[in-house]
Amino acid sequence: MDLLEYQAKELFRQIGIPVLPSQRIDHPTDLKRLEIPYPVVLKSQVPTGGRGRAGGIRFVENTIDAIAAARSIFNLPILGCYPQVLLAESRYDAEQELYLAVILDYALGRPVLLGSRQGGIDVVGVMAHMQKVVVEQEFSSFYARRLALKMGLQGQLIESVSGIIQKMYQLFLQKDLDLVEINPLAINSRSEVMALDGKISANDSALGRHAELATLASSMPESYPNRVSDLNWTDTEGNIGILCNDTCLAAATLDLVYQEQGKPASCLILDGYASWDVQATSSPVQQLQSALKQITEAKGIKVILVNILSSGSASEQVAQVIANYLVSKWGEGSVLKAADQAERPMGLTSRSHRVHHNGTHTLSKQSVSLTQLPHFVIRIVGGKIDSAKERLATIPVHWMDNLDEAVAQAISLANSKVRPS
Template sequence: MDLLEYQVKEWFGEIGIPVLPSQRIDHPTDLKRLKIHYPIVLKSQVHAGEREKAGGVRMVETTIDAIAAAQNIFNLSIWGQLPEVLLAESKYDAQQEFYLAVVLDTAVCRPVLLGSTEANIDLELADQKMQYVVVEQEFSPFYARRLALKMGLQGTLMQSVSTVLEKMYQLFVQKDLDLVEINPLGVNQAGEVMALNGKVRVNERSIGRHPEIAAMATKTVNRHDYRNKTNGRLGELNSLDKQGKIGILGNGTGSIMATYDLVVSSGGKPGISLNLRHATITDAAPTKFYDRLIKGLNTLVENNTQVILINLLGSVPQPEEAAQAIAQFIIQNKGDQPLLTKSNGSKRSHHHSPHLVVRLAGSELNAARDILTALKTHEDGLILLEDLDEAVAAAVRLTKSPVQKKVS
């Protein structure tokens, strides 16, 4: 369960992580009773990324402008989500912006501290610019200072960042979290640090041990029929909405967002949406796109997805291998045969085969298109298209078809 930003900021303030003066806005008229000084930043509170690009973050300098902006943001759908709450926050002039996180690395079963002197870094370069320290024993300030030093920080700034990391780890343990993230951590001209945005992911198995978190989870379930529909930073395969009928696989956040929005606007119900472009920074071993594609296909089938919509745009590493993975998936799912083999050699459980719609766009995918075109002559269950609108329409049409035609 992911918290909204205003909830994250409340937790940060309680534990001692510096946050800006802010106020929850439930209705545009609340801005007439604003307790913080202009200029302010209005932020849409939704479980979705790319808020700023979508227009969900606005800086305003007067009450009139704030009310008008709030009305627009309340009516702005981002990934099919309308905010019920906005966050009004003081403007902050950051001279530098860092990235910090404490994350549970399931590969080594230990917490890991992550840090970079660049916020919102290009994921292609994340492994080069991100520093990390594995918390191998009982936590001590040593781990936080070690990460700050690896980030190249010195003096007062090193101490300030280390202190924030200690508080983040304290929150991580107290609340049984899977992730505590500050992105960005702003640094002003005086060298003071400020958590400008944050993300918290609660371990769902631990919710029952925390009554206040259980109450938050209940409200979330009652108000929304969605969870975070897209992968978190670095493309982890962990954002599952088991209610949607159309599972989405893509090779970039932008392509997944576009696909998701088109499915919603076409009357479909998107479900699990996975970004296969990147593995996690702390993976014990490198992963190939082929492996992530197979894992994504299996994840969707195991959750009984009715239609799998694959949207590959532009460059994909080893496109022939990606096409072979799709071909293998189709062949092994003919007639509800056992699914792809697990990494340990065992077979997965019995599931119904989903429909498969594949959209390939870009000359670099010609090799993959040739392989799947040849396969399509023998497998009439595969729908192969180049136009995204047509692919989405086909996927939505399949979910509404009275006859369940399998991939065969």
């Protein structure tokens, strides 16, 4: 469960992480009773990234402009989500912005501290300076200071930033969280730090142990849960699409792709179903179908890397949903045979594929269906997926058990000059 920004900042405030004066706005007319001085920034409260580029963040100087901006933001969908709440917050003059995060790395089975001396919406810049510290033993201030030093911080900033990291980790442990992120952590001319934006992902399985988080979950608008969201750490010039079923798993996958010099174009997360209990609800199937459609239709994507970690029964159904989707694109009985795939890897139905007496292949212009689908590299952990593999045996889908190998395969295909057609 991903908290909204204003909810995350309330937890920041309780743990001692500095945040700006702010006020929840449920209706544009609430701005007539605004208790913080202008100028202010109005922020759409939706559980997705990309709010700034979509127009969901506006700076305003007075009440009239604020009400007009709020009306516009309330009616602005961001990745299909309309905000039910806005956050009005004081402006802050930042001279420097950092990125900080504490995540649970499923591959390592350990918490990991992340930090970049460049924060904000420039994802390429953030990732280019990203530093990592694995918490291998009981946490101490040593880990926080080590990350601050690796980020290249000096003087007073080492103490102030490492102090923020320690509080983030304390919150991470206290609430059984999967992710605590501050982007950006702003620094002003007096070297004071301020969390300008925050994200918290709570572990669904731990909600029973934290009544306050369960209360927040119950207060989330009905239009938010079980959504497909976009992890906003990607490259606008990338050509690899990533699909995961957990925020931390997605972060780890993105990190590996960037380390191997790959360029992710989009990273979709099937939020709220880290465990994918498909017997309890049919929503994950609909989510996956929606995500597959969204990511395959995105411009510029040559390869889709699917990385799903779930229970055995859920993995089997995930594999079948993917198989059904791909078969529907090619036609169950009309996919190209292996001998033809070398020339024509994807996208042609057999109805438009003709073999002449001399062995050459031609296409009927009247019946050709070019889908321009990307290559698929699929890693599904758990369950028996042999039947899905058999159904897709004649389609160039790459099944991988090892994540490093899957990432290497995806990058190799993305760098290839041959594109499916």
